[in-house]
Amino acid sequence: MQHLLDGLNEQQREAVMHINGPLMIVAGAGSGKTKVLTTRIAYLLSKGVDAFNILALTFTNKAAAEMKERIEKMLGNNEARNLYIGTFHSVFARILRAEVHRIGYPSSFTIYDSDDSRSVLKTVINELNLDDKLYKPNVVHSRISQAKNALMSPAEYAMDHHIQQEDMRSNRPAIAQIYQGYVARCFKNGAMDFDDLLVKMHELLKNFPEVLHKFQHKFKYIMIDEYQDTNAVQYEITKLLAAAHENICVVGDDAQSIYSFRGATIENILQFQKDYDDVRVVKLEQNYRCTQSILKVANEVIKKNIGQIPKELWTENESGEKIKLVRTMTDNDEGRFVADIIQEQKLRNHYYNRDFAILYRTNAQSRSFEESLRRMGIAYKIYGGLSFYQRKEVKDFIAYLRVVANTRDEEALKRIINYPVRGIGKTTIDRAIVTANENNVTLWEVLERAQEAGFKAGTLESIKGFVYMIKSFQTMLQTHNAYDVAVLIGKNTTLVKELFNDKTVEGLARYENVQELLNSIKEWTESPSNAEGEVGEKTLGVYLQQITLLTDADNDKEDSDVVKLMTIHAAKGLEFPVVFVGGVEETIFPSGMSINTREELEEERRLFYVAVTRAKHRLWLTFANARYRFGNLVQNEPSRFLEEMPEEFVDRSYAGGGARNQGGMGAGVERMQRSFGSTTAQAEKMYGPPPSKKKDAAPARPSYMPAQPPASKVVEHKPSANFEPSDTSNLQVGQVVEHQKFGFGEVTKMEGSAHNPIATVVFKTNGEKKIMLNYAKLRIVQ
């Protein structure tokens, strides 16, 4: 047993060994938090606690997988596979699978990602005949999400005076109505959004005493990582679960709370001591990650925040280099500078690509870094942005799987019903949806009984074919695994073939993405357990639920030697030898959206703290005088956070003398001012004027002259006197035809299906055109 505790400091050991009763670990950045958590679980197991009785909630699936691996190594057996470790969302998804039938959901419920949610909202907003200019899905969704995270039902939302006033003031009084419609629609679709995974879990525990009792009894020991980033639902759930044994251990750092925008409240960790009697508090204050300089800077900046748990982080590490502040002219220069330094540092200090991380406040900032790295031939990977599973072609394929697993899923159904094209167009779908709503059945049920709805013969055939196909996939699922069915789907829908035939660069990438998806299904099907160590359940539904909850980081292959680019939020919990933080400018960092209240600004500062403390050895902070935003050059002041850093640990020699060109700077100010400049005027001198906002800034022309017609001007053709459309059903390559507008031309290619033939015609006067024979009138000349 002793060896488990070896190498732990006094506080860490205390945290590990306190196993009964509530425990709060205040873990500063880089203080060995993960080590403590894993050791603590191993310690519990070694004391005879059954792995089945331990629940550990982490922030990412990757963290969960890592912890499990480390515990297995420590113990030398595979007991760890029986632990319940995962994110709130994935652990609850797993529990819901078994229990959610009680509230009318299928166990293979679909999990909607933000895109799906937005799409449902759009439908609801349209059906309520509301102005979609006013009710933007994004705005509405965040409103609903906030309500859910505060455990507020649609009815309660409608009754709440404060909320109603807010919605009135923003001229959106119908959000309550939309909320209600949205919830109803999700339920009808057998689908849950991210928030529902928490809300429905809470509902089950609250309304079904037998469920609550079962899980209270099961989870005798509960651990929650990143507790400072939990929200109200998560708080309520854990409180319910822990109520029986009160063996609850939360780990967090109030200084790193950066998720208030999704309902996280720092109060949860500040109030923990009041929630339970006899809370043991352990502070981990020794940092093992950063150099003195980095840590001093971080400490000093975060001190500007008021109302924290008092603590002073210290380290025995060497002092290291000063933090380097860098000013560049534009965002493109910033990118070039960082790429240059990476190149230089690789040579000078023998770093590998994988030792570098470039962090930024917003995803949009990745572009300039990406470009310069590519130009320099430095391998990199961008985390976040749109994930693999959000790409069009992947989502399309997955939509088939989703429908097969859950035909109630209307979003997925709408996506694939006419993809690839099978003659079920918008009119047909709209009509089917109306029928479904009128009869209060699902869209799928309408399709199943299409003959009763009175579609015309051709359409009915198409629908029948589609329904038959989906049903055959479902049948196959009973005897085959998810991978086999997926391959069959790819074949039968000609979806893979279609992508394969697209030989453009993007088409090739799309094809490869679908292949990769198939591989991932195969891998998943064949591996004995899933991300949470769940053995056995290898159904299609489970697969789909899991991938929706996956992030880029979860799929990360640690072995690849690439520079990592990500937002600071995504970098939480990670560390890198060398870190660059880009765009340290007012309106970006702190974000222009978050400078209106002290609370907002303090969260930005905590974010800055997180960014700085990701670095182990070297840290560069960069900012640009001006950067391109929506196509035009705008200038920003250096971030106010730069002024808050203690001078002695900061090297400003690349920074134009001082962050804000004011007070306290050395003699360098003027020199740097001259050589770097700081105004847009100078930026324009070097890079030309910003593109004009006006569309028509081009050559002046007298107002009486009409603007140039669009480039694709048609040379007028007067149809022959005897023009009469011919029967083109047998049109052949090589025939000469006349078109009413385009004139005479020769057919060079025939393509398209029998139902929708397309002829390519090269016209004498107008060049090559693609003509759809069903609609265009052609006279065959010879």
Added chain:
DNA sequence: TTTCATAGCGTTTTT
């Protein structure tokens, strides 16, 4: 019914 062009809009941050 499908495709292609363009107008308009967006950037916090994520499960």
Added chain:
DNA sequence: CGCTATGAAA
């Protein structure tokens, strides 16, 4: 700037 949501032509 780059994407996507709509509408006119095919």
